[in-house]
Amino acid sequence: MKFLLILLALLLPSAALAQNQVALNSEVFVERAVRNADGTSRVALETPGVVTPGDPLVFVLRYRNNGSAPAADFVVTNPIPDSVSFTGSESAGAVYSVDGGRSWGTLAQLSVRNADGSSRPAALADVTHVRWRLASAIPAGAEGELRFRGVVK
Amino acid sequence: MSDVRLMPVCGNAKRALRLRLSATALAAGALLAAAPAHAARTPAGTVINNSATATYDLPGGGQNTVTSNIVSLTVDELLDVSVASADGGDVSTVPAAVNQVLTFRVTNAGNGSEAFVLTARDNAGGDDFDPAATSIVLDTNGNGVYDPGLDTLYVPGSNNPVLAPDDSIVVFVLSSIPAGAANGQRGRVDLLAVAATGSGVPGTSFAGQGQGGGDAVVGATGADAEDDGYYAVQAASVAFVKSATVADPFGGATQVPGSIVTYRLVATVGGSGSLANLRIADAIPAGSTYRPGTITLEGSGLSDAADADAGEFTGSEIAVRLGTVAAGATRTVTFQVAID
Numbered sequence: 188m189k190f191l192l193i194l195l196a197l198l199l200p201s202a203a204l205a206q207n208q209v210a211l212n213s214e215v216f217v218e219r220a221v222r223n224a225d226g227t228s229r230v231a232l233e234t235p236g237v238v239t240p241g242d243p244l245v246f247v248l249r250y251r252n253n254g255s256a257p258a259a260d261f262v263v264t265n266p267i268p269d270s271v272s273f274t275g276s277e278s279a280g281a282v283y284s285v286d287g288g289r290s291w292g293t294l295a296q297l298s299v300r301n302a303d304g305s306s307r308p309a310a311l312a313d314v315t316h317v318r319w320r321l322a323s324a325i326p327a328g329a330e331g332e333l334r335f336r337g338v339v340k
Numbered sequence: 341m342s343d344v345r346l347m348p349v350c351g352n353a354k355r356a357l358r359l360r361l362s363a364t365a366l367a368a369g370a371l372l373a374a375a376p377a378h379a380a381r382t383p384a385g386t387v388i389n390n391s392a393t394a395t396y397d398l399p400g401g402g403q404n405t406v407t408s409n410i411v412s413l414t415v416d417e418l419l420d421v422s423v424a425s426a427d428g429g430d431v432s433t434v435p436a437a438v439n440q441v442l443t444f445r446v447t448n449a450g451n452g453s454e455a456f457v458l459t460a461r462d463n464a465g466g467d468d469f470d471p472a473a474t475s476i477v478l479d480t481n482g483n484g485v486y487d488p489g490l491d492t493l494y495v496p497g498s499n500n501p502v503l504a505p506d507d508s509i510v511v512f513v514l515s516s517i518p519a520g521a522a523n524g525q526r527g528r529v530d531l532l533a534v535a536a537t538g539s540g541v542p543g544t545s546f547a548g549q550g551q552g553g554g555d556a557v558v559g560a561t562g563a564d565a566e567d568d569g570y571y572a573v574q575a576a577s578v579a580f581v582k583s584a585t586v587a588d589p590f591g592g593a594t595q596v597p598g599s600i601v602t603y604r605l606v607a608t609v610g611g612s613g614s615l616a617n618l619r620i621a622d623a624i625p626a627g628s629t630y631r632p633g634t635i636t637l638e639g640s641g642l643s644d645a646a647d648a649d650a651g652e653f654t655g656s657e658i659a660v661r662l663g664t665v666a667a668g669a670t671r672t673v674t675f676q677v678a679i680d
Contacts, residue, residue, distance in 0.1 A: 211394045213408035238388070239418040239557045240381045240451050248392045248408065256399035265392035270382040270415060325396070339415060340382045 208254030209261065209325065218243040242339045244271060251330035259324035263333055264288070266316050270340050273314035277334035284316040285309045291318060381505060384417035384452030385552020417452035417550030419535040419563035426484070426510060430526060430572035432613050436519040440471070441486045442569035444511045444531040448503035450559060452551030455500040455536035460513045460529055464568065468525035471515035471571055476531075479510035486512045500536055513569065521573045532566040539563035574613020578665075581606045582622075597679055601628065605673040609665045618662040620673055628677035635660065636674045 216232035223229060232245055248265065252258050266288070267273045273283075282291045285299055297309035317335050325331070382388075391410040398404050426443040433440045448454055460473035476494040478501055481487060491512065492499065501509045513529050521527065537556045538546045540563070550556035583606075588599040595601075605622060609615050624630045635642040635651040635658055642651025642660065650661045651673075660673045 208398070208404065209394060209396055209406055211392060211406045211408040213391050213411045215390055215411050215413060235413055238413050239416050239559065241418075241559075244413075246390060250394060254399075258396040260403075261394060261396040263392055263394040265390070268388045268390050270386050270388045271390075339388070339413075 208252060208256070209258045210251050210253055211263070212249045213265075214247045214249070216245045216247065218245060238339050240339050243274070244337045244339065245277075246335050246337065248333045249330065250325065250332070252325040252327055255327050257324035257326050261321040261325055262318065264316060264318045265335065267314055267337060271337035272312050272340050273317065274311055274336045274338055276317055276319075277336060278319060278332075280319050280322070281335070282318050282320075283309070283314045284318070285313040286315065288316045291316075381418075381451045382415045383505065384415060384450075384550050384556075385554060386415040388413040388415065414552075414554050415451070416545075416554040417454070417537075417552070417556040418450045418559040419452075419454060419537055419539065419556055420449035420559035420561045421454075421456055421533050421535055421563055421565045422447045422449050422561060423531055423533050423565040423567040425567045425569045427569055430570045432574040432616060433517050433571045435517055435521045435573060438516045439474070439488075439514045440517055440571055442513045442515070442529055442531070442571070443484070443486070444513065444567060444569065445508050446501065446503070446511055446531070446533045446565075447508035448505055449561060450535070450563070451505050452556070453502060453504050454551075455502045456533045457496055457500055457536050458494055458511060459496070459532040459534075460515075461532060461566075462515060462529045464528050464530050466568075467528035467570065469518050469521045469527045469573075471517055471527040471529050473513055473515045473529050475514045477512040477514060479512065482510070484510050486514075515571065517571060517573065523573055525573050527571045527573075528568050529571070530566045530568045532564070535563035537563075578615060578618070579608045581608075595679060599679045600631065600676055601679065602634075602674055602676050606670055607662065607665070607673075608670045609667050614664050614666040616664045618665045618671075619659060620662065620671075621657050621659040622673075622675070623657040624677055628679050630658065631676040631678055634674070634676040637662075638672055 215235065217235040217238055218230050219233050220228045221231040246265065248263055250263070283294055283297060284291050285297050294309050294311070298306040299309050299313050300306045319333050389410050389412050392408045393405060395403050395405050424445050426445045431440065431442055446456060446458070458476050460476055462473040463470050477486060477491045478494050478499070480492040481490050503509060511531060513531055515529055517527065537549050538544065538558065540558050542558050542560050542562060544558040546556040548555065583604045585602045586593045586595055586599050588594040588596055603622065605620055607618065607620060630653055632644055632653070633641065635644065635653065637650055637660055642649050644651070644653040646652040652659050658675050662671045665671060
């Protein structure tokens with residue numbers, strides 16, 4: 188029994204490190220026009236207490252490699268929520284799906300089938316998933332963020 | 341002699357026709373626009389959840405998957421309303437007329453079910469005379485046409501129309517026209533609709549008052565909209581001539597029991613403009629009996645039943661609805677009675 192506990196104690200931290208090497212955190216902000224004291228206005232990102240149809244949203248995905256080894260081939264996928272219309276990625280290298288994640292590509296590579304069987308080029312509003320694949324491994328201790336935009340339908 | 345009554349009622353059938361046409365066009369447009377609009381506006385109370393998933397290679401080989409936290413947003417109620425005149429132009433009327441109808445459409449442009457408070461404003465500028473708005477009536481039966489006795493009188497606060505998102509209701513404003521209004525003059529009445537929850541500067545929030553328990557937020561319209569409708573005085577007048585021919589059972593023209601009297605009613609509209617909903621009613625004279633199926637309008641037979649065609653026999657009088665008759669036009673109605 189004692190031996191087993193020691194074995195577990197030895198195994199658990201390394202297992203935990205391996206499982207939680209990269210942490211991924213999702214946040215969402217709403218863009219609001221804020222009036223400055225001098226009468227001009229600027230766009231501020233606020234944590235939304237209230238959203239209503241038409242509100243522009245900024246989704247921020249933060250990642251951090253908490254482990255001691257680099258994390259290679261890092262791929263982040265974010266399905267676009269049903270009530271949000273995708274308006275674009277702010278981070279480079281995004282690929283999209285317009286068919287629920289079955290096929291991927293740049294918007295120009297994708298098309299949408301119409302009800303009558305014909306097809307048309309995909310538009311931003313058709314996007315169902317956005318995905319990024321980092322070109323290089325995330326070094327140990329490094330962090331970054333990916334952003335995309337949408338609007339409340 | 342029989343009694344002849346002429347009832348030029350200026351509800352304007354021509355306008356009603358235009359209204360139906362425009363309502364059809366609107367419905368078609370609404371269908372086209374509605375699909376994306378319905379799909380586009382998220383209902384109040386909807387929760388938006390977002391989370392992302394990441395995969396990466398593990399140092400020792402194989403892949404790991406991590407899922408982010410779920411971040412949730414609740415969609416609150418947006419308060420928006422639009423009001424549009426549905427008349428398609430000025431509504432023609434005459435001086436001193438009462439219950440003259442302006443037609444508006446009030447649409448819930450928000451994303452939650454909302455009640456709207458309606459007000460008619462009859463003293464706005466930009467016109468030649470001030471009509472007196474006497475009542476607001478809701479198109480309860482949804483046919484787009486004012487039906488006295490069928491459509492419901494609006495009482496502020498007691499039957500504010502409640503509309504689902506994107507739904508609309510037709511609202512009639514009834515007004516009296518001043519006796520002094522002159523031919524060619526226009527009078528304006530506005531219909532205002534305000535969200536019952538609240539209105540104001542876009543972005544104004546009413547905590548906890550949105551559908552589904554969230555907040556209600558004033559949208560781009562300010563949750564307060566209005567449109568104007570106009571009456572235009574078009575003083576048409578009607579001249580009326582009634583004549584009778586008698587045919588007795590013996591081939592002559594004597595008035596004896598069994599003689600058949602054919603009445604001929606000729607209405608001529610003079611002046612300018614047109615008379616709307618012109619209706620002729622003529623009581624069957626005492627001592628005579630209506631001969632069924634003898635009503636004609638412009639030489640064509642009309643049925644006695646109160647149905648789709650313009651004529652009817654009520655049991656005591658015949659009536660023919662002439663619709664809108666333009667100045668200069670005549671309408672001829674005939675019917676027969678038998679002398680008792």
